[in-house]
Amino acid sequence: MPTDDLYSPVSVPKKTDNAGRPKGKAAYLVVFDWDDVTSYVRNKKGVQVVTFAFVPGKKPIAIYHTQSTRNVYHTSTGEDDARGFIHNADFDIPGSDLEVSEFFENNINKRLGVISIPIEGTDCKIAGTPGSPLFITKDDTEDSAKKNGHSVQMKSSIPAGVLGHIEKTLIPATDSATINAILGLTVVAPGSTGGGI
Numbered sequence: 001m002p003t004d005d006l007y008s009p010v011s012v013p014k015k016t017d018n019a020g021r022p023k024g025k026a027a028y029l030v031v032f033d034w035d036d037v038t039s040y041v042r043n044k045k046g047v048q049v050v051t052f053a054f055v056p057g058k059k060p061i062a063i064y065h066t067q068s069t070r071n072v073y074h075t076s077t078g079e080d081d082a083r084g085f086i087h088n089a090d091f092d093i094p095g096s097d098l099e100v101s102e103f104f105e106n107n108i109n110k111r112l113g114v115i116s117i118p119i120e121g122t123d124c125k126i127a128g129t130p131g132s133p134l135f136i137t138k139d140d141t142e143d144s145a146k147k148n149g150h151s152v153q154m155k156s157s158i159p160a161g162v163l164g165h166i167e168k169t170l171i172p173a174t175d176s177a178t179i180n181a182i183l184g185l186t187v188v189a190p191g192s193t194g195g196g197i
Contacts, residue, residue, distance in 0.1 A: 007045040026183050027067055030115040032060035034133045049166040062179045065091040072116040072127050074163050084159025087127040089114040093150040104139045117183050122168040132160035
């Protein structure tokens with residue numbers, strides 16, 4: 001587990017010969033409303049999330065997407081002495097289910113966050129922050145002979161730090177027991193900073 005010491009420059013060696021190989025991601029993205037989050041703290045190095053808690057009774061949801069279209073990333077932006085990172089989450093949702101349309105209708109202007117969970121390992125990525133949330137900037141639908149689905153982009157509008165790293169044990173379970181089992185999420189006690197019960 002990373003320490004909570006202040007950052008000081010350290011060498012960054014190549015970890016493996018295949019470090020640049022794409023890693024498999026779960027078929028679901030965890031999506032939540034920042035207004036439902038009571039506590040979000042990164043350590044002193046500014047990247048590792050060490051506290052993540054929701055309002056009692058509130059939960060994140062999970063959205064199925066086409067895995068090959070998923071890209072959760074940040075891009076640097078800004079002028080001298082004001083540089084930061086814009087967070088992005090791009091993905092396609094197959095089909096034209098009612099529940100998907102209802103999600104977009106009722107969340108198009110919400111302050112959202114997205115968590116990307118790997119198939120192997122517990123180091124997840126979290127996009128958006130309380131001060132720089134993601135907004136749905138694109139939901140293009142298509143119902144043609146070639147495709148039926150949604151092409152989605154979520155993006156922050158204010159520069160912040162890099163994407164956060166968050167341990168899977170800090171992520172609260174969603175509203176679906178089936179999806180929680182697929183993602184390996186456990187129930188976290190309200191106000192807790194992690195650890196399954």
